[in-house]
Amino acid sequence: MKNVWRSIKFLLKWLLLVLFAYQLWIFFHVLVWKWVNPGETSFMEIRLDELRETNPEAKLKYQWVDYTGISNHLKRAVVAAEDDRFMAHNGFDLRGIEKALEKNAQRGKSVAGGSSITQQLAKNLFLSPSRSYVRKAEEAVIALMIEWLWDKRRILEVYLNVVEWGNGIFGAEAAARHYYKVPAAQVGPSAAARMAVMLPNPRKYEKAMPAWVVRHAARVQARMRYSQIP
Template identity: 80%
Template sequence: MKILWRASASIIKWLLLILLAYQLWIFAHVLLWKWVNPAETSFMDIRLEELREKNPNAKLKHEWVDYPKISTHLKRAVVASEDDRFMDHHGFDFRGIEYALKKNERRGKSVAGGSSITQQLAKNLFLSPSRSYLRKAEEAVIALMIELVWDKRRILEVYLNVVEWGNGVFGVEAAARHYYQVSAAQIGPSAAARMAVMLPNPRKYEKTMPAWVVRHASRVQARMHRSQIP
């Protein structure tokens, strides 16, 4: 019995050391990316692998653009649509989470996530689209790291540059050129609102945007001028 207990304790010790090493690896990247732009993300790797299953020569559409060269309309629209209290919280919008839980309860299924921009960024950079309590817990840990190391401007800049905006389309510059044939700096209020409401399901809305999503874009456009951005 003692031998079994010691073996179990040894396994747990090694698992904890591996977990700690993994968290340190993530934190090192978060620290580096405070100054260096990430060239790729976990989501990019996943999508590229999926695309290359059908076409071995497939490439992602992605081009980094600095924060000042992104349309203010688009910044405000994304905040209004995805995380209207972005400037006020420290990684977690608890009011948004509570609202999402109540909405899901009313609908009887998961229709709203309540994740902040920081949480979404953590998932995009390091994790996968799969849903589990373990992944959600890791997302929360990474979101805390990001909020600890980066300011809000850097969080929004990286988010806008790496988020998925269509099948194989990543980042605001590639999305602006893909959908409107202009640079990210030239996106106006209407286009900004329509781009922002795509984010929950970009590959689906890339093909067709339902009437209720179009109406949602109009609501976002009407209130996005009040959204605070860094």
């Protein structure tokens, strides 16, 4: 029995060491990306692998553009649609989470997540689209790292550059050119609102946008003027 307990203790210590090393690896990347633009994210790797299952030569549509090269209309639209208290919270919008829980309870299923832009960025950079309590916990830890090390401008800049905007389409520049044939800097209010409401399910809405999503885009466009951005 003593040998069994020793083995268990050794295994637990080893697992804790591996977990610590993994968190340290993430922390190092978050620190570096405060100044250096990320390359391929976890979501990009996953989507590229999926595309190459049917087309080995498939490539992602992706082009980094600095914060000043993204239309303020698009910045405001994304904040209005995804996280309207982005400038006020420290990575977790408790009001948004509470509203999401109430909405899910009313519908009897999970229809809203309440994740902040920072949480979504953490997921895009390091994790996967799968849903689990373990993944949500890791997402929260990474979001805290990002909020501690980066300012809001950097968070929004990276988010707009790496978020998925369609099948194999990542970032504002690629999305603006794909959907509207203009650079991200030239996206107008209406196009910005439509792009913003795609984000919860971009691959579903890239070909056809249901009427209720179009109406949601109109509401987002009306709220954009009140959105605070860095």
